[in-house]
Amino acid sequence: MLQAYLLLAAAMFAIGLFGVLTRRNAVGILLGLELMLNAVNINLVAFARFGAGVGGWVLTLFTIAITVTEVAVGLAIVIVIFRVRRTVDADHLHLLRG
């Protein structure tokens, strides 16, 4: 049964990775990142249920909190980029490219 949970999480992680790799919009990339982090949480909770103890729950709680801060900072950066460059298309943001 544990394997079914892990496979579901792996599939969700892969879909999120696909979104991160292919999305052009910076907000779309952040949404893919959300999916990947969410898949990790499924793994942690599944491990906690199948004998790893309460540590899996604690780590899930921490991951959720860190994800919220990541989204807040990431979206603040997106808003600043939009204000300066008038675009959030990741392909057009190559100011730091050498």
Added chain:
Amino acid sequence: MTAEALGLGGLAVVMLGASLGVVLARNLFHSVLWLALALVGTAGLFVLLHADFLAAVQVLLYAGGVVTIVVFAIMLTERLVGQSLRQTNRGVLAGAIAAGAVFVGVAGTILRTRPPSETGPALTTAALGTAVLTEWVLAFEVLGILLVAALLGALYLARTEE
């Protein structure tokens, strides 16, 4: 056990469908709505895994907080009408190959190992609270500092120039 398998199967269909909606929807707004569905599905999965408290946290923070923030960001950076809300994918084939390779690698490892089949001792929310404030208290305090620093930083970045 069969009820758990049924619930897992149904939730898996909903969550994977919603995940595909997140990465494939043309309209950015629809992507966020699909994400909300995927996150609520995950909360259902947590209930299935007897993690009731985490399911509540998931709904409150993820499906409530994160989705709200993202919707705000979209409204600040896109015009709600017109072409700007449309988004496209690039390098779909390469992305699919890379994501598929990662999935095959991880799934292969999962299927080759022998994970425990019995569930461990039942965990309670009280045990979670005790663990957070004893064994994990240092990480918990650092997390508090991180939250304050990140939210102040976000506020500083997004402030209007005046």
